[in-house]
Amino acid sequence: MGYSELFATYGEKYLQAIFETLSMTAVCFAIAMVLSVLITVMRVSPIKPLRIVGDLYVQVFRNIPGVALLIIVAYALPYLKIMLPWKACVEVAVVLLASAFGSENFMTGINAIGVGQIEAARSIGLTFTQTMTKIVIPQALRSAVLPMTNLLIATMLTTALGSQVPLNPQELTGLVSFITTRETAIGILPFTVSAVAYAGFSVLLGLAGNAIDKRVRVIR
Amino acid sequence: MPAETPVIEMRHVDKHYGALHVLQDINLSVDKGEVVVLIGPSGSGKSTLCRTINRLETIDSGEILIEGEPLPQEGKELAKMRAEIGMVFQSFNLFAHKTILDNVTLGPREVLKTPKDVAEQEAMRLLARVGVEAQAHKVPAQLSGGQQQRVAIARSLAMHPKAMLFDEPTSALDPEMINEVLEVMVELAREGMTMVVVTHEMNFARRVSNRVIFMADGQIVEEGTPDEFFDHPKSLRAKDFLDSIRGH
Numbered sequence A: 001m002g003y004s005e006l007f008a009t010y011g012e013k014y015l016q017a018i019f020e021t022l023s024m025t026a027v028c029f030a031i032a033m034v035l036s037v038l039i040t041v042m043r044v045s046p047i048k049p050l051r052i053v054g055d056l057y058v059q060v061f062r063n064i065p066g067v068a069l070l071i072i073v074a075y076a077l078p079y080l081k082i083m084l085p086w087k088a089c090v091e092v093a094v095v096l097l098a099s100a101f102g103s104e105n106f107m108t109g110i111n112a113i114g115v116g117q118i119e120a121a122r123s124i125g126l127t128f129t130q131t132m133t134k135i136v137i138p139q140a141l142r143s144a145v146l147p148m149t150n151l152l153i154a155t156m157l158t159t160a161l162g163s164q165v166p167l168n169p170q171e172l173t174g175l176v177s178f179i180t181t182r183e184t185a186i187g188i189l190p191f192t193v194s195a196v197a198y199a200g201f202s203v204l205l206g207l208a209g210n211a212i213d214k215r216v217r218v219i220r
Numbered sequence B: 001m002p003a004e005t006p007v008i009e010m011r012h013v014d015k016h017y018g019a020l021h022v023l024q025d026i027n028l029s030v031d032k033g034e035v036v037v038l039i040g041p042s043g044s045g046k047s048t049l050c051r052t053i054n055r056l057e058t059i060d061s062g063e064i065l066i067e068g069e070p071l072p073q074e075g076k077e078l079a080k081m082r083a084e085i086g087m088v089f090q091s092f093n094l095f096a097h098k099t100i101l102d103n104v105t106l107g108p109r110e111v112l113k114t115p116k117d118v119a120e121q122e123a124m125r126l127l128a129r130v131g132v133e134a135q136a137h138k139v140p141a142q143l144s145g146g147q148q149q150r151v152a153i154a155r156s157l158a159m160h161p162k163a164m165l166f167d168e169p170t171s172a173l174d175p176e177m178i179n180e181v182l183e184v185m186v187e188l189a190r191e192g193m194t195m196v197v198v199t200h201e202m203n204f205a206r207r208v209s210n211r212v213i214f215m216a217d218g219q220i221v222e223e224g225t226p227d228e229f230f231d232h233p234k235s236l237r238a239k240d241f242l243d244s245i246r247g248h
């Protein structure tokens, strides 16, 4: 079987898989960004219990392999009577991972701001919330563009966890498993198609990230 | 005794950093329009003293009063009080992602709820007053240190503060930029701003200050008019210190 036959038989499935991968990536990344901001605000808040919970969240989810997280969400949570659809399980696992790393990116950005600007903000009478929303978060967001681009790419690649559960339609990696189990003599062919898709989107995202970074970077 | 309530009053203020007794029974009162210079060796607690006045640092015991009112503990009340005390830092601390104009208008717009156009007009007036109006649309990193520090002063002034605290405002500057900042401060002093200034600039102290306070090891060791203090220091520590900064 060559590429032409592969596309003739599975072309439509590939297009669906690309759509699945990209849409899961978009959903997961958007939720992860919101969560990262919230967790990061907790981690720098003046309230100690919030800081502890925030730090704990990052330490836990940053240090568990994605597959293990998926197994916990998909196969352990049902014992607690929490049954999620397969796709939601994958998305929850990806979001937990990505938000932990996202918060670390923001923390790096915040540390680069330095305590001086924060003290200046407080000394002109800004409240904690105003200091966060006007000074800290905007700068942390801008300096996080490049690391967050990398995280977006990593998020896309992590949606390959979807291959470990029965999804319908499948994402790019799941589709490869599906094809190889049906076409036993096909070898590496179906994988190369997915690989090119992943690599192509990664390059595009990287370029977009660089362009955004150039425009918003804070000169120091 | 002055008839009016002092703008800043510290009563028996103590503060520790762990085992270090960084402020020891500090009593200080600054009247309206007064310019007080704080001077002393490195580590003597000058910055800490300044920072307790707008509660960037907490105190262990004693009282700090602003126009007779005790400093609020936390939250909105504290933020409101901070807005009334300007602070200028050694390292300028301008907001790196905002233009010069936005640096100056942020406080008025967010804290005083001044409408945008009014805040911008006033900011331009203040920037002109400190001589940097041509830089209004640049970001801080594009300005020299002296220009940045003058913007920082304008940013404080935009809040119409009752008093201003300066913590070594010229010691991060190249020598040729020190005077442009000092000149702005001299003018402020002449216009009647109440000021507490940590600085080793003796000429500045002599020209505009009403009082020099000498600190060592967390204590106020002596105070007097600038001429008294610089020409006839009473304590041995002050004599040694003045010798060291004069390079004897």
Ligand SMILES: Nc1ncnc2c1ncn2[C@@H]1O[C@H](COP(=O)(O)OP(=O)(O)OP(=O)(O)O)[C@@H](O)[C@H]1O
Pocket (backbone or CB within 6 Å): B017, B020, B022, B040, B041, B042, B043, B044, B045, B046, B047, B048, B049
């Ligand atoms: N956050 C802190 N934690 C622990 N110790 C501190 C802290 N800030 C300052 N200190 C210590 O308190 C003492 C007084 O510091 P402070 O900065 O007030 O001195 P200073 O008179 O302003 O000195 P300098 O002229 O070097 O600026 C120093 O010994 C300093 O090391």
Ligand SMILES: [Mg+2]
Pocket (backbone or CB within 6 Å): B046, B047, B048, B167, B168
């Ligand atoms: Mg100091």
